[in-house]
Amino acid sequence: MTEMLDRRARARGPNVPTFYNEPVHIVRGEGGWLWDADGKRYLDCYNNVPHVGHCHPRVVEAIARQAATLNTHTRYLHDGILTYIERLTATFDHDLSQVIMVCSGSEANDIALRMAQAVTGKRGFIATNATYHGTTTAVSQLSRRRPPIGGYPDHVRLVPAPTTLTPLGGSMDAQGAAFAAGIQTAIEELEANGSGFAGLMLCPIFANEGLPDLPDDFLAPTAEVVRAAGGVLICDEVQPGFGRTGRAMWSHAWMNVAPDVVTLGKPMGNGHPVAATVARPDVMAAFREAFGYFNTFGGNPVSCAAARAVLDVIEDEGLVAHAARMSPRVVADLKTLDFRAEAHIRGRGQFYAVELTRDGAPAGDLAKWLIEALKARGVLMGVIGPARNILKFRPPMPFDESHAALLMTTMEETLATCPI
Ligand code: PMP
Numbered sequence: 474m475t476e477m478l479d480r481r482a483r484a485r486g487p488n489v490p491t492f493y494n495e496p497v498h499i500v501r502g503e504g505g506w507l508w509d510a511d512g513k514r515y516l517d518c519y520n521n522v523p524h525v526g527h528c529h530p531r532v533v534e535a536i537a538r539q540a541a542t543l544n545t546h547t548r549y550l551h552d553g554i555l556t557y558i559e560r561l562t563a564t565f566d567h568d569l570s571q572v573i574m575v576c577s578g579s580e581a582n583d584i585a586l587r588m589a590q591a592v593t594g595k596r597g598f599i600a601t602n603a604t605y606h607g608t609t610t611a612v613s614q615l616s617r618r619r620p621p622i623g624g625y626p627d628h629v630r631l632v633p634a635p636t637t638l639t640p641l642g643g644s645m646d647a648q649g650a651a652f653a654a655g656i657q658t659a660i661e662e663l664e665a666n667g668s669g670f671a672g673l674m675l676c677p678i679f680a681n682e683g684l685p686d687l688p689d690d691f692l693a694p695t696a697e698v699v700r701a702a703g704g705v706l707i708c709d710e711v712q713p714g715f716g717r718t719g720r721a722m723w724s725h726a727w728m729n730v731a732p733d734v735v736t737l738g739k740p741m742g743n744g745h746p747v748a749a750t751v752a753r754p755d756v757m758a759a760f761r762e763a764f765g766y767f768n769t770f771g772g773n774p775v776s777c778a779a780a781r782a783v784l785d786v787i788e789d790e791g792l793v794a795h796a797a798r799m800s801p802r803v804v805a806d807l808k809t810l811d812f813r814a815e816a817h818i819r820g821r822g823q824f825y826a827v828e829l830t831r832d833g834a835p836a837g838d839l840a841k842w843l844i845e846a847l848k849a850r851g852v853l854m855g856v857i858g859p860a861r862n863i864l865k866f867r868p869p870m871p872f873d874e875s876h877a878a879l880l881m882t883t884m885e886e887t888l889a890t891c892p893i
Contacts (some may be wrong), residue, residue: 474498485693492855493848502527505869505876507853516879518854518866521824523716524740524787528867532743533783539778546769548576553777560784562751564722567731571757574772576746578711578738579607584673584750584766585734586611589705591763592733592756595669599659601634603682603859606674606709615674617859628668630659634682635691637817637828648687653694660702672705672734677724680712683858684819684826684865692728705756708732711748712824715740715783716793717867719800719822727821745779746770793871796822799872806881813891814839823872827864839893841847846887852880 477498481489497515503509504526507515526533539553547554558572576583591595600606600615607613614621614629624633627662632655633641635648642651660670677692679685699706713724713800714737718726723735732754738748752760760766770776787793804820807827814836817828829836829843840856843864847854868876 479834483757484608488863493830494845495854497848504529505872515848515850516852516876516883518852518868518872518880519868520853521712521717521867522739522744522867524717524743525783525790526790526871527742527744529786531784531786532745532779532803534686535778535782536745536775539775542774544773544775545696546767547772551774551777553774553781554772557772557784560781561749565735565742565751566726568753569732569735569751570893571752571754573750573752573768575748575750575768576738576747576770576776577607578709579609580610580761580768580771581711581736581738581748581750582606582612582707582709583589583609584760585674585707585709585736585752587758587764588734588750588752588760589672589707591728591759592705593669593671593703595671597628597630597660597668597670597891598664599630599632599656599670599673600767601675601679601682602631604676604679607711612689620860627666628663630662632656632659635679635685635687636683637685637819638830640663645686645688649691650694652691653698656695657698657702660698660704664702670702672707673699674707674709676712677712677728677730678718678821678824680824682858683828683863684821684824686819689727689729692725692730704728705733706732707736710737711736711738712867713821716796717794717822717824717870718788719796719798722787724821731802741783742776742779743783745776746774747776747780748763750844787870790871793822794874795873796870799823799877800825801873802874803877807875810881810884811888812839813893823870825865825869826842826869829862829864835862837862839891840864842893843887846890847883850883850887852883 498510499507500510507517562570605616640648663670708725716722718724735751741747800820807818815830819826830841841861857863857865
């Protein structure tokens with residue numbers, strides 16, 4: 474282990490963290506399970522990328538077959554990308570019918586920002602103050618994790634994110650209007666400082682912000698403010714997309730909004746690096762007019778085969794309905810556990826959050842202890858939220874009753890040994 478950590482530091486440089494005090498060395502995955510180098514098995518409650526299950530045989534087979542036949546860029550004609558885009562866009566409403574395929578969520582979001590600039594001729598962007606949208610220079614400026622060198626640029630405004638425990642505007646009922654008011658103020662500032670307002674980027678379920686409880690019409694006032702200002706509404710579905718939230722393929726449907734642009738990534742290829750920006754034809758035309766755009770690896774035949782197999786499995790295994798069925802059960806089970814703190818339990822499909830507080834204050838120490846102790850007992854999950862006090866679990870979608878039962882027993886046993 475030490476030798477591997479040393480090699481890692483030599484090969485990859487400093488400040489490349491691993492999860493856990495003592496990192497895990499994973500060597501194999503199957504369905505909802507991972508195994509480490511010592512043969513220890515872990516229930517994977519963390520990874521949403523292996524959406525249809527680690528190493529799903531249909532995805533593996535599709536990748537292998539296409540890799541053995543042809544893999545090139547998209548400057549030649551190929552049926553794979555066309556079939557995939559037709560299949561994918563058939564799952565969207567709001568005339569979101571054209572697609573650019575790329576290799577990461579960051580690239581997809583970067584394109585979405587440029588689409589907003591192409592449509593509006595303006596430069597300014599708004600996101601929340603507790604999110605993450607990726608790694609490119611433009612997109613990383615929308616993230617609070619690491620301030621850009623020289624500080625946040627004038628064309629970026631990060632507005633207060635919605636929460637469950639201290640709602641904007643003082644109450645759950647007022648939160649939708651208060652969030653929209655924050656955006657309206659940011660729009661006015663961007664217009665006043667000469668940047669102008671190009672677009673708003675947000676995850677419709679605010680996953681990185683901590684998956685707050687929000688009513689279905691929460692985003693209605695926000696969409697109105699964005700439209701009235703002539704801006705572009707971008708929904709980042711990199712985390713909640715492909716049916717994770719259980720009610721529909723896309724989480725913006727849950728929130729009743731009509732985005733102009735939607736970005737996809739993580740689960741799209743079950744681990745194969747494929748991502749996409751989906752837009753209306755008028756938005757796509759403005760972007761292509763302004764920028765053209767070619768991505769060497771984006772939309773290659775192997776990526777499209779992987780992505781198509783993922784759609785097939787979601788459909789054939791009924792995974793969206795499965796998420797809807799599992800969600801209330803898991804939430805109810807979690808509510809029976811004694812977390813030795815106030816536990817605010819939320820679920821949207823197979824995306825769960827347990828916000829831990831003591832006397833109303835974030836219990837980040839407890840969350841940290843719990844994920845370490847669960848890992849020792851063979852269960853992997855993570856933490857989110859600005860105070861790192863929200864347990865996050867988004868297991869591979871086939872997570873079922875038997876996995877849930879093991880999770881609950883392990884959590885119960887772990888909590889019983891909690892020293893803090
Ligand atoms: N958007 C969101 C909401 C994300 O959570 C992430 C990654 N965590 C990204 C975009 C970036 O995706 P990628 O790492 O594939 O570039």
